[in-house]
Amino acid sequence: MKLVVTGGAGFIGSCFVRMALGQRWAEHVINLDKLTYAGNLENVESVSSHPGYRFVQADICDAGAVEDLLKRERPDVIVHFAAESHVDRSIHSPAPVIQTNFNGTFTLLEAARRHQVGRFVHVSTDEVYGSIEAPHDADENYPLHASSPYSASKAGSDLLALSYYTTYKLNVSVTRASNNYGPYQFPEKLIPLMISNALEDKPLPVYGDGQQVRDWLYVEDHCRAVFAVLEKGRPGEVYNVGGNCSLPNLEVIHRILKATGKPESLIKPVADRPGHDRRYALTNEKLTRETGWQPLMDFDRGLAATIDWYRTSQDWVRRIKTGEYRQFYELNYANRV
Numbered sequence: 166m167k168l169v170v171t172g173g174a175g176f177i178g179s180c181f182v183r184m185a186l187g188q189r190w191a192e193h194v195i196n197l198d199k200l201t202y203a204g205n206l207e208n209v210e211s212v213s214s215h216p217g218y219r220f221v222q223a224d225i226c227d228a229g230a231v232e233d234l235l236k237r238e239r240p241d242v243i244v245h246f247a248a249e250s251h252v253d254r255s256i257h258s259p260a261p262v263i264q265t266n267f268n269g270t271f272t273l274l275e276a277a278r279r280h281q282v283g284r285f286v287h288v289s290t291d292e293v294y295g296s297i298e299a300p301h302d303a304d305e306n307y308p309l310h311a312s313s314p315y316s317a318s319k320a321g322s323d324l325l326a327l328s329y330y331t332t333y334k335l336n337v338s339v340t341r342a343s344n345n346y347g348p349y350q351f352p353e354k355l356i357p358l359m360i361s362n363a364l365e366d367k368p369l370p371v372y373g374d375g376q377q378v379r380d381w382l383y384v385e386d387h388c389r390a391v392f393a394v395l396e397k398g399r400p401g402e403v404y405n406v407g408g409n410c411s412l413p414n415l416e417v418i419h420r421i422l423k424a425t426g427k428p429e430s431l432i433k434p435v436a437d438r439p440g441h442d443r444r445y446a447l448t449n450e451k452l453t454r455e456t457g458w459q460p461l462m463d464f465d466r467g468l469a470a471t472i473d474w475y476r477t478s479q480d481w482v483r484r485i486k487t488g489e490y491r492q493f494y495e496l497n498y499a500n501r502v
């Protein structure tokens with residue numbers, strides 16, 4: 166099988182690329198990535214000399230580049246991870262988010278339709294359901310209620326992807342995963358930011374009261390789910406992917422402080438995120454019933470492995486936490502005091 170993986174230099178896409186080649190899910194993987202601030206070829210260094218691996222630097226919004234790639238490579242499958250993935254950035258600067266997440270997905274779908282790509286997995290998010298009132302969990306029929314430009318762009322792209330099945334019979338499935346964590350995550354997201362700041366004895370900025378709830382999914386569990394949907398998912402269907410691990414943010418932070426041996430005094434309450442969703446919660450029942458997939462990683466074990474990785478990858482973190490990262494960090498946190 167030959168895969169095109171978009172966004173394969175990012176956090177989750179790079180894990181998928183490493184697993185696809187390492188576990189022989191595919192013989193050939195073409196990693197199509199623009200290398201934005203979040204794309205990093207160090208994340209796929211371990212497979213860079215694999216005979217089945219190729220990297221192509223291109224923007225998914227560039228119809229010509231995408232067409233050329235599909236014409237030349239004739240892949241069996243597109244697995245679409247590429248996105249502007251950070252909610253806070255989408256609040257500060259929505260334009261690139263809409264451009265990549267909506268228009269970029271449109272460009273890929275059009276090219277896939279014209280070149281008759283046999284399978285398309287569109288990787289999306291539980292954020293499209295918005296905040297879910299306890300004790301309910303969202304299933305795939307839960308109404309869409311996007312709160313940020315990021316979640317609206319993902320909800321729009323989900324609907325577009327599904328319309329390509331309904332209208333053109335393109336073999337599309339959509340996955341909606343909860344919050345991922347694990348190695349190689351860009352340290353702007355909650356868990357890697359808190360780990361890397363704690364390791365550097367820097368303040369841990371907690372938005373609002375810190376009681377917002379997220380469902381935590383280990384990145385390898387997510388990648389196995391995407392592959393399960395690729396293999397066994399039905400066209401035109403949506404599959405939730407949750408980690409069965411709902412925790413308030415402050416609880417996650419307390420566990421990070423405990424595991425790193427750092428004091429609670431590092432916690433620094435800051436102003437809340439505008440439009441902040443209070444609670445995400447999913448049921449995985451459909452994915453488990455149809456594919457047999459289940460999350461395997463226990464949260465404390467996954468968190469310990471993640472902390473170990475950041476502890477031993479401080480050069481990776483240091484290289485990222487310069488230049489553009491610093492500018493965004495200062496902008497994002499300056500107004501929150």
Ligand code: NAD
Nearest residue numbers: 172174175176177199200201203204224225247248250345
């Ligand atoms: P990430 O920000 O770490 O990586 C995104 C990758 O996409 C980067 O390599 C970047 O260079 C690339 N990219 C961005 N714009 C591009 C463009 N125009 N053309 C080509 N490449 C481009 O993101 P992530 O956290 O790995 O998320 C991957 C996907 O999973 C996204 O679609 C996101 O919405 C979805 N998702 C993420 C999470 C999470 O917790 N991180 C949870 C559920 C779903």
Ligand code: DAU
Nearest residue numbers: 250251252290291292343344353354355370371372377414
């Ligand atoms: O739910 C899936 C989504 O999870 C993905 O679609 C997104 O790509 C991914 O970024 C993530 O979105 P969140 O907004 O939930 O993740 P983030 O790590 O930014 O924030 C997690 C929670 O932690 C959220 O309630 C906001 C809070 N937070 C975050 C940061 C960065 C803080 O309290 N302080 C912070 O500094």
